[in-house]
Amino acid sequence: MDLPSRDTSSETIAEDIALAIHEHRLPPGSKLSEDEVGEIFGVSRTVVRAALQRLAHDRLVELRRNRGAFVAQPSLREAREVFEARALLEPRTARSAAERITEADLALLQRHIDAEHAALAEGEAGRALYLSGKFHIEIARIADQDTIAEFITQLVARSSLIIAVYWQRRGALCERHAHHALMRALAAHDGPLAEELMKSHLLDLLSSLDLRSRVAVPSSLREALGG
């Protein structure tokens, strides 16, 4: 039943869970029992705990003492703060990326966009959102700023969670235009334009969230009631 588990397992498990959260297969509030997770992945609680601790540090899960691990439910305040942090980091990073981007990088970014496009066409909105986040992370990597890229990776993951909770217009993510425009600026090595586009893109994202009143409903309760 348990595959040979190629590498160090706790990292793999943490990434699997993170991906599930990212793709909204694990809704906010879900309980992640150590026994249960351990059985699913065929490992002991020890390694599960390590994975959960890592996710807790990234604020993707919340660890409550003697209660267990739950998929985090970002507060209104946290949602605002995450996007404010991104607004500080990403525009300047996009500018750096535009100044040093290569043809290979551009091709890679284009593949990301195409994959996102395809996922959306197939109705896999969760996966599309995940790939959309990858696009942002990739830009930070292109800027050759590993430290900042790491922060952005965290922020993108948390953004995914925030979108799961506070998204209002259930329609299409209007990101395609923004990402295409960013691509053009990057291809043209136009740093200032890329910076400006990224800035407004993040503002658009933030304003598309309903941060007025919608308190995060405890989805565990909703589960119990709905089904």
Place this chain on the structure above:
Amino acid sequence: MDLPSRDTSSETIAEDIALAIHEHRLPPGSKLSEDEVGEIFGVSRTVVRAALQRLAHDRLVELRRNRGAFVAQPSLREAREVFEARALLEPRTARSAAERITEADLALLQRHIDAEHAALAEGEAGRALYLSGKFHIEIARIADQDTIAEFITQLVARSSLIIAVYWQRRGALCERHAHHALMRALAAHDGPLAEELMKSHLLDLLSSLDLRSRVAVPSSLREALGG
């Protein structure tokens, strides 16, 4: 020998180790054996591992598979990146802080500065550096930006490590002037000035490091040679 250990222990241990790194009692490259640390704090390896994992996530220690945990030795590149990240985050945060700072906040900051002063006078350079970092973190907290404050906390801790490795002028930290000037700008609610002062303060810090050539010497080797 072992105190009742008031709270959850792994957090406490992680903070104790972080403080020791911060104050340069644990030089970069030091090995942190699980058994050894566990014996010192009177706990099992389980909880030590949790603490070390947390520190590894903050990039204060490096975890090598089947080798153990070592106090991190930031690379030249990492040193540069950490200060670039701070340059993106802290100036704008200082501006926000200036706009919303209260009298109580000012008093607290002043106490920080005084304590730093006192530590320096008593020759406790390590503790002075630690308090100096606290000053920066406190500003982020005053800006009411928990998320960014968390990032800055990480970056300040890593900066301390970087200073331990790359500091060139062994003389006094020239921070006192910069921090006093910042205090004045904050007290005057002068956001733009605070932003500018923070920016140049960080640049000063970066330029006071010797990032030209000095490769981090493996201090374990140096220990062995020096006695």
Place this chain on the structure above:
DNA sequence: GAACACAAGATTGTATACGATAATGTGCCG
């Protein structure tokens, strides 16, 4: 009938034990 106290169950927190892996020391061979 409602509220409190208590007990049973479940889940996490921690310690210990065993297996795997890498560093080190020893002996043989060239």
Place this chain on the structure above:
DNA sequence: CGGCACATTATCGTATACAATCTTGTGTTC
């Protein structure tokens, strides 16, 4: 005498077992 192969040792990686804590169900009392 130097270098390589192998055994030894120490340390980490993981699993399991026990203890502490919280939740929940039940019975009693007002």
